[in-house]
Amino acid sequence: DAMVIQNPRYQVTQFGKPVTLSCSQTLNHNVMYWYQQKSSQAPKLLFHYYDKDFNNEADTPDNFQSRRPNTSFCFLDIRSPGLGDAAMYLCATSRVGGAVLGNEQFFGPGTRLTVL
Amino acid sequence: GQQLNQSPQSMFIQEGEDVSMNCTSSSIFNTWLWYKQDPGEGPVLLIALYKAGELTSNGRLTAQFGITRKDSFLNISASIPSDVGIYFCAGQWETSGSRLTFGEGTQLTVNP
Numbered sequence: 001d002a003m004v005i006q007n008p009r010y011q012v013t014q015f016g017k018p019v020t021l022s023c024s025q026t027l028n029h030n031v032m033y034w035y036q037q038k039s040s041q042a043p044k045l046l047f048h049y050y051d052k053d054f055n056n057e058a059d060t061p062d063n064f065q066s067r068r069p070n071t072s073f074c075f076l077d078i079r080s081p082g083l084g085d086a087a088m089y090l091c092a093t094s095r096v097g098g099a100v101l102g103n104e105q106f107f108g109p110g111t112r113l114t115v116l
Numbered sequence: 117g118q119q120l121n122q123s124p125q126s127m128f129i130q131e132g133e134d135v136s137m138n139c140t141s142s143s144i145f146n147t148w149l150w151y152k153q154d155p156g157e158g159p160v161l162l163i164a165l166y167k168a169g170e171l172t173s174n175g176r177l178t179a180q181f182g183i184t185r186k187d188s189f190l191n192i193s194a195s196i197p198s199d200v201g202i203y204f205c206a207g208q209w210e211t212s213g214s215r216l217t218f219g220e221g222t223q224l225t226v227n228p
Contacts, residue, residue: 040223041221042219043159043218090158103214104149
């Protein structure tokens with residue numbers, strides 16, 4: 001089945017120790033998104049790649065970076081995690097443009113990040 | 117700025133009851149999406165709406181894209197325990213490109 005895969009599902013890191021979360025998709029979608037979600041809140045968009053074009057949200061801290069080496073993979077790098085970065089990180093994909101009507105985003109299962 | 121309001125924030129119902137939740141936007145949406153999120157999982161797309169007035173069903177779920185393009189509702193009929201979760205509306209404003217804006221969610225609890 002076509003899907004969005006996130007690894008690992010649970011990640012524990014130490015304060016200040018760089019961490020990378022990964023996302024892959026078999027949907028062949030051209031847009032990939034990274035969201036941060038804290039408990040009982042809506043997902044908050046950090047950035048997205050439209051094809052190879054990187055789009056950062058204005059309020060995303062510089063501590064968060066992303067890479068998309070090819071269509072299928074996208075990575076979230078947190079350079080120096082703080083306690084406030086503990087959250088669920090969600091990857092999503094969508095197909096945008098052409099004859100596509102809307103922007104249905106399909107989410108992976110998420111990675112729960114704990115910062116000690 | 118543009119705002120998206122979702123209500124109610126939480127609902128406690130008995131199994132078998134019908135449920136309704138809604139979202140209103142300060143600006144016109146091109147697309148309305150409804151998601152359900154279970155604890156520890158990512159949101160799952162339930163229904164997508166593209167046209168003003170569109171009414172779409174998915175099993176016991178029914179959602180409508182408001183005529184003004186600024187609101188949408190989701191109805192769940194004959195609720196069952198597995199309907200428990202957080203329901204999010206999300207939409208795409210005309211000027212937001214490929215971004216979605218999410219409502220704050222409705223936490224649904226179903227008592228057996």
